[in-house]
Amino acid sequence: MLKFMLYNFFYPKSIAIIGATANPKKFGNAVTTNILKNKDIKSEVFLISHGSKEIQGIKTYDSLLDVQDEVEIAIILVPANFVESVVDQCIEKQVKGIIIVTSGFGEVDEAGKIKEKQIVGKCKKAGIRVIGPNCVGIQNADIGLNASFIQTPPQGEVSMISQSGSFGCAVFYEMERDVVGCSKFANIGNAVDVSFDEFLSFFTQDENTKTICIYIETLTHGRKFYDTLKEITRIKPVIVLKGGKTITGMLAAQSHTGSIASNYEILKTAVKQAGAIMCEDVSDFITAIKTLSFLVPPEGENVGILTNSGGNAVFFSDNVDKFNLKLAEFSDTLKEKISPHLISLVQKINPLDMIGVAEEEQYYYVAKEMFEDKGIDIVVGSAVIPPFLGMKSDEHFRGLIRAWNETGRKKPLIPLFLFSEGFDELKEIARKEKIPIFYTPHEAAYAIKLLILRKKFLNHKSNS
Amino acid sequence: MLKFMLYNFFYPKSIAIIGATANPKKFGNAVTTNILKNKDIKSEVFLISHGSKEIQGIKTYDSLLDVQDEVEIAIILVPANFVESVVDQCIEKQVKGIIIVTSGFGEVDEAGKIKEKQIVGKCKKAGIRVIGPNCVGIQNADIGLNASFIQTPPQGEVSMISQSGSFGCAVFYEMERDVVGCSKFANIGNAVDVSFDEFLSFFTQDENTKTICIYIETLTHGRKFYDTLKEITRIKPVIVLKGGKTITGMLAAQSHTGSIASNYEILKTAVKQAGAIMCEDVSDFITAIKTLSFLVPPEGENVGILTNSGGNAVFFSDNVDKFNLKLAEFSDTLKEKISPHLISLVQKINPLDMIGVAEEEQYYYVAKEMFEDKGIDIVVGSAVIPPFLGMKSDEHFRGLIRAWNETGRKKPLIPLFLFSEGFDELKEIARKEKIPIFYTPHEAAYAIKLLILRKKFLNHKSNS
Numbered sequence: 012m013l014k015f016m017l018y019n020f021f022y023p024k025s026i027a028i029i030g031a032t033a034n035p036k037k038f039g040n041a042v043t044t045n046i047l048k049n050k051d052i053k054s055e056v057f058l059i060s061h062g063s064k065e066i067q068g069i070k071t072y073d074s075l076l077d078v079q080d081e082v083e084i085a086i087i088l089v090p091a092n093f094v095e096s097v098v099d100q101c102i103e104k105q106v107k108g109i110i111i112v113t114s115g116f117g118e119v120d121e122a123g124k125i126k127e128k129q130i131v132g133k134c135k136k137a138g139i140r141v142i143g144p145n146c147v148g149i150q151n152a153d154i155g156l157n158a159s160f161i162q163t164p165p166q167g168e169v170s171m172i173s174q175s176g177s178f179g180c181a182v183f184y185e186m187e188r189d190v191v192g193c194s195k196f197a198n199i200g201n202a203v204d205v206s207f208d209e210f211l212s213f214f215t216q217d218e219n220t221k222t223i224c225i226y227i228e229t230l231t232h233g234r235k236f237y238d239t240l241k242e243i244t245r246i247k248p249v250i251v252l253k254g255g256k257t258i259t260g261m262l263a264a265q266s267h268t269g270s271i272a273s274n275y276e277i278l279k280t281a282v283k284q285a286g287a288i289m290c291e292d293v294s295d296f297i298t299a300i301k302t303l304s305f306l307v308p309p310e311g312e313n314v315g316i317l318t319n320s321g322g323n324a325v326f327f328s329d330n331v332d333k334f335n336l337k338l339a340e341f342s343d344t345l346k347e348k349i350s351p352h353l354i355s356l357v358q359k360i361n362p363l364d365m366i367g368v369a370e371e372e373q374y375y376y377v378a379k380e381m382f383e384d385k386g387i388d389i390v391v392g393s394a395v396i397p398p399f400l401g402m403k404s405d406e407h408f409r410g411l412i413r414a415w416n417e418t419g420r421k422k423p424l425i426p427l428f429l430f431s432e433g434f435d436e437l438k439e440i441a442r443k444e445k446i447p448i449f450y451t452p453h454e455a456a457y458a459i460k461l462l463i464l465r466k467k468f469l470n471h472k473s474n475s
Numbered sequence: 476m477l478k479f480m481l482y483n484f485f486y487p488k489s490i491a492i493i494g495a496t497a498n499p500k501k502f503g504n505a506v507t508t509n510i511l512k513n514k515d516i517k518s519e520v521f522l523i524s525h526g527s528k529e530i531q532g533i534k535t536y537d538s539l540l541d542v543q544d545e546v547e548i549a550i551i552l553v554p555a556n557f558v559e560s561v562v563d564q565c566i567e568k569q570v571k572g573i574i575i576v577t578s579g580f581g582e583v584d585e586a587g588k589i590k591e592k593q594i595v596g597k598c599k600k601a602g603i604r605v606i607g608p609n610c611v612g613i614q615n616a617d618i619g620l621n622a623s624f625i626q627t628p629p630q631g632e633v634s635m636i637s638q639s640g641s642f643g644c645a646v647f648y649e650m651e652r653d654v655v656g657c658s659k660f661a662n663i664g665n666a667v668d669v670s671f672d673e674f675l676s677f678f679t680q681d682e683n684t685k686t687i688c689i690y691i692e693t694l695t696h697g698r699k700f701y702d703t704l705k706e707i708t709r710i711k712p713v714i715v716l717k718g719g720k721t722i723t724g725m726l727a728a729q730s731h732t733g734s735i736a737s738n739y740e741i742l743k744t745a746v747k748q749a750g751a752i753m754c755e756d757v758s759d760f761i762t763a764i765k766t767l768s769f770l771v772p773p774e775g776e777n778v779g780i781l782t783n784s785g786g787n788a789v790f791f792s793d794n795v796d797k798f799n800l801k802l803a804e805f806s807d808t809l810k811e812k813i814s815p816h817l818i819s820l821v822q823k824i825n826p827l828d829m830i831g832v833a834e835e836e837q838y839y840y841v842a843k844e845m846f847e848d849k850g851i852d853i854v855v856g857s858a859v860i861p862p863f864l865g866m867k868s869d870e871h872f873r874g875l876i877r878a879w880n881e882t883g884r885k886k887p888l889i890p891l892f893l894f895s896e897g898f899d900e901l902k903e904i905a906r907k908e909k910i911p912i913f914y915t916p917h918e919a920a921y922a923i924k925l926l927i928l929r930k931k932f933l934n935h936k937s938n939s
Binding site for chain 2: 181320332333429
């Protein structure tokens with residue numbers, strides 16, 4: 012028999028939902044609905060229900076033991092005090108993996124901690140792997156498997172391991188708005204058995220996963236996590252966010268997932284040493300995800316910026332120093348080349364403020380010259396969307412994209428549209444062209460910093 | 476004759492647009508269109524045009540001197556080299572105030588600096604006040620006057636002085652999204668005559684202005700600004716953002732508005748001492764605007780938080796320490812009162828994680844108890860919008876608002892809906908109830924910090 016691996020959780024041959032129900036006010040219904048929503052699902056699905064004889068036209072079983080076929084994965088949603096007996100049935104039925112969604116264990120009290128350990132102990136003996144308890148479930152957007160009670164994210168290439176289910180849910184909302192897509196998602200909850208490092212290893216081997224992001228409150232198997240991380244970062248960028256960094260935050264984490272949060276400074280040092288990105292807050296986490304899933308690192312560090320807004324040039328420049336970036340000095344050749352595309356008022360210095368009259372054509376020609384210039388490695392295409400002169404709100408972005416595409420996308424384009432989240436037409440372009448949009452100078456500058464860090468790390472690795 | 480004051484710029488009896496044109500590709504057209512869009516405008520409008528005989532059905536004049544009636548305000552949009560001769564006509568015509576939109580002066584070179592000083596010198600002798608040059612214009616949303624070439628913001632109670640026109644434009648986009656409204660707006664550009672302190676004084680007297688926000692790159696008349704600011708902050712909250720904080724930022728500011736940016740640390744200290752808020756970046760600036768325009772300061776500092784997301788509780792708690800806030804300790808009485816509304820799993824500690832099942836009714840009852848509790852001064856109503864159990868995306872917010880309204884809005888409610896900007900129904904409630912929404916724990920915690928600072932400042936003032 013082949014060894015059961017995390018792969019099987021994400022590509023299960025058969026799933027039993029234990030605690031399925033027709034009652035829309037129960038999580039057992041939400042998981043059932045999410046799984047059955049996919050009409051093309053390859054996995055066989057068995058519904059085990061106490062109260063509902065039939066759910067969405069599918070007959071249910073009273074007990075897992077009534078199922079004749081083999082069951083690979085069991086998702087458990089029964090109340091906490093019934094979990095152990097259901098797990099006993101799983102052992103008897105020889106399922107290979109269990110996802111315990113039910114909460115009320117280690118996150119509540121000591122008794123809960125003992126209980127979850129007992130359950131996992133039994134499973135371990137039987138060779139069964141356990142995700143959870145106290146989790147929302149897992150997802151594999153590549154095959155349309157939503158084995159969780161939260162929404163299905165847009166499909167893409169980011170895989171996420173989260174210790175908080177609701178944070179996963181919130182990140183999906185943000186992914187939707189930032190046109191980033193998800194490949195695999197796992198909420199590990201109290202993480203009594205399957206731990207961060209195992210998911211990490213699996214995501215590394217997973218072809219569809221190009222970028223990995225992790226939300227951690229508590230880390231067990233720290234050493235193993237570090238070693239695994241170190242291996243992975245050579246291959247795929249990994250973005251980490253830690254909750255429970257301060258005393259008050261650690262106490263809150265304790266009542267959330269039932270364990271003392273790990274020391275932040277130690278974790279941070281380890282994560283950085285392993286070549287992953289440690290984000291300071293939820294906003295940076297999102298910025299890092301959209302940056303590293305779409306953009307490739309630059310060859311050098313020289314930043315060129317074009318804009319139609321002096322204010323935006325000033326804000327970005329403040330962030331240049333904050334993030335220790337390098338503004339390119341425009342060469343005489345470049346100045347000469349961009350000159351015909353600029354009105355006489357414009358000073359040919361970096362940041363290049365083409366002022367409010369600059370239209371698509373100026374953006375296109377000037378950006379193209381910057382992309383082709385040897386002294387510039389990263390181009391920040393920045394604008395405040397002009398509500399005047401009959402300009403189209405997406406014309407500046409279109410000009411930038413045209414220049415980027417025509418020069419073979421050899422250097423990163425950082426689109427910075429200050430406070431322009433309300434413009435859906437920008438997002439349409441972002442979606443089509445697979446490029447992020449940054450809405451504040453902080454985001455744009457942070458994105459550049461991350462790309463440069465990534466480049467340096469990869470250079471260092473290939474030299475060592 | 477009554478003295479001409481800034482009031483007249485914002486409530487002008489008559490306006491001449493010098494450089495009006497029917498060509499939609501010119502700023503002279505944008506300003507004309509913006510002014511004429513308001514069919515109920517009380518000011519008489521005269522269009523002075525070189526090329527267009529008629530604009531939008533209104534006959535134009537060749538020269539300002541052809542206008543028979545009195546002209547109070549002139550908006551100048553002719554090319555830079557024609558500005559001085561047009562100003563001479565304004566002097567001859569005895570206009571009272573001039574807004575020079577045209578750029579190409581002190582922000583470009585030394586010659587431009589000399590030129591703008593000459594122009595202002597002439598005007599000063601003639602008793603004419605000048606806004607600009609190099610600005611987008613001014614607005615008074617209360618009477619529908621948009622004497623600028625940027626968009627009209629939603630009407631409201633925030634007045635803004637900005638040294639960058641495009642930043643004003645960007646802030647309006649953000650105001651739209653954050654359902655904040657604007658009363659008066661002035662872009663002071665190179666600020667050769669009318670300066671920050673004068674706008675500040677006017678906004679203080681202006682009844683419709685409840686909150687003032689300022690974007691500064693360079694400050695002239697620093698002492699006067701400080702003294703004015705100190706007077707105003709007793710009456711209205713003032714929010715300041717500085718561009719050009721770092722060396723690179725200062726250089727960028729220099730080419731933007733033509734002057735050496737002020738030293739950030741000195742300005743920061745002065746602004747704080749004067750009782751105003753100094754924001755560290757554009758995002759905090761927006762958060763401060765929405766906080767201080769809608770919420771009133773709390774009596775004390777004890778924060779109570781209810782949530783449906785453990786992750787969000789952890790993030791907020793990290794920010795409690797970051798901003799040095801105080802989490803209330805729940806009294807036994809409070810625990811007893813909220814107990815019937817919570818499922819047994821819920822631990823009655825602060826932050827109160829009611830987990831994902833919590834619906835409108837739990838939010839309502841628990842928030843109400845918190846609002847009525849003596850040990851709590853500020854209530855953070857937090858949620859990750861649950862995509863399950865048939866919940867409505869706005870029900871948590873509705874529950875919170877109901878509790879807030881029924882308890883007389885005596886304590887600030889801080890709605891924290893993590894990454895939920897995509898939910899328009901939340902914004903509808905925010906608009907109707909005049910309350911901000913915060914989308915990250917940082918925003919929510921920063922908002923609380925600002926409210927507490929404001930309270931302390933007002934207490935201190937009334938005691939001294």
